[in-house]
Amino acid sequence: MHQKKKRTLGNLIFYIGNTAVALVFVSPLLWMIAASLKPESRIFSELTSLKAFLPVGATLSNYAQVFQRINMLKYIVNTFVYVLIIILLDLLINSLCGYALAKFNFKGREVILTIVISLMVVPMEAIMLPLYKQVAEYGWVNQWAGLIVPFIGKCFSIYMFRQFFLDVPNELLEAASIDGCGPMRTFFKVVVPISGTVYATVFILDFVAHWNDFMWPMLVMTTEDKRTVQLAIQTFFGSQPVYYGPIMASLTISAIPMLILFIALQKYYVQGIASAGIKG
């Protein structure tokens, strides 16, 4: 009887405590979504009531305004295209490198691995000046190449792939080799098909990083028609007339692709961010 009472109390504390903290956590986002669905006057008249967080009298006119005032659709497509190109090339090139570092015996392997791991520390912010100068010399300012090419090779991806490929059984590779497969064929026909997990993980980590990236696109893409979503909402926020409804709508729109991706690939994302922590 005593035990049961204790458990009920525990449950009560758990649900009440979590609900309270969760509400504080999501309230800014709830306000953002609610405000994006309200006429401007209502956003502020309801600021101090609970209605601030509820889409009472919902209208999509703020969303319509975003698409009328700026070319949001183009920015979304821009971002999708450039992010996906980076990711596809990243998956291809870094997985090849990671595989070689995991499975081939050759002189200098340990040295290369050490270099890759050490370079993971170098923040992009520390090299943005010479990198920008280089990109400008190639004539890549305001070109998609400037946004894409410098970020294909990625030490963290190489490391992730290597860690995963270490666990691929050698017997499998030897069997393929006996069947007459060369290294390239073995990799694409035998290894890649059983490595969906690591590809999905790197995919989502990359997508999140580049969809959200702000600083580099801001430096390289200065013309209006080449903006990414993040640049677009930042300039929209600073442009007259400032109405909060449409601004909140633009913020909400920019988060939708991420939301869909997190829901779809949640498992791999969590695996990705967690595996490094537990192994390392």
Next chain:
Amino acid sequence: MGKSSARDRDQRIAALVFIAPAAILLILFLIVPVLSSVKYSFTDYNILRPDRIHFCGFSNFAELFRDPDFHQAIWHTVYFTLLVVPIQCLLALVLALFVSSRRRGVSVFRAAYFSPMVTSMVVVAILWTVLYNPDPNTGLINAFLVKIGAKPQGFLNDPKMAMNSIIFMSAWQAAGYQMMIFLAGLQAIPSEQYEAASIDGAGTWKQLIYITLPGLRNVTKYVVIITTIQAMKLFTQPYVMTKGGPQNTTMTQVYYIYEQGFQERNFGYACAAAVVFLLIVILMSLLLKRIIKAS
């Protein structure tokens, strides 16, 4: 014997083919920029006068050490890091403990704590600039403060509060990410340990102190390192929210590099600041690994 050396040769060639694309890209867009950063830091290179570039020894560095704005930028970055890392990591740990239960509906709470991560830093920074608005008629937080009878605050407009406001927002945004890592760490602790402790009569607190926290040691190291490095790169929040102000109180190291290099066009000088930044990041990560290994 002959066969195995032929195989070794094949593997060497294959390794070259597999590694070359990534290696070329990394050399060109990571290693070369690092080296040119160092090179330019010893010159007076200015983007507007590319023909007049002179080697000037350590004078950029000497000037940096005399530059009060650079000192400020370092101090603000250190201040942000020293506060946001413990706040964010502790918050993440507490949240992870909150949601590690197997009770029904726990995934809803997990999603709630993680939800700020779905929005980018730019989105979060714009949203909170609006929330922090000093006017209680437009800023949600001040409206709430006035409603409960408190005085409205300046937040981002107040030099004393601007950085703290950014710290609070940053911890809110990213704690869910670290929570997920802690959660994975919690789930990796064998449940037999808890069962054994429970049979020995250890209560919840004792289990937390003797099983959970020691079990999270590796994960904690990792979380502290990545959070610290991330914090030192602070740029987007001040860029979007305060432009480094008010009165330069949110000017950070990366912001300073950006301003000197891209606004003031002092390329060589900005490269020197970038080299100092890179050295601090490298030292910091080595130091953290050392301290954490020792403990």
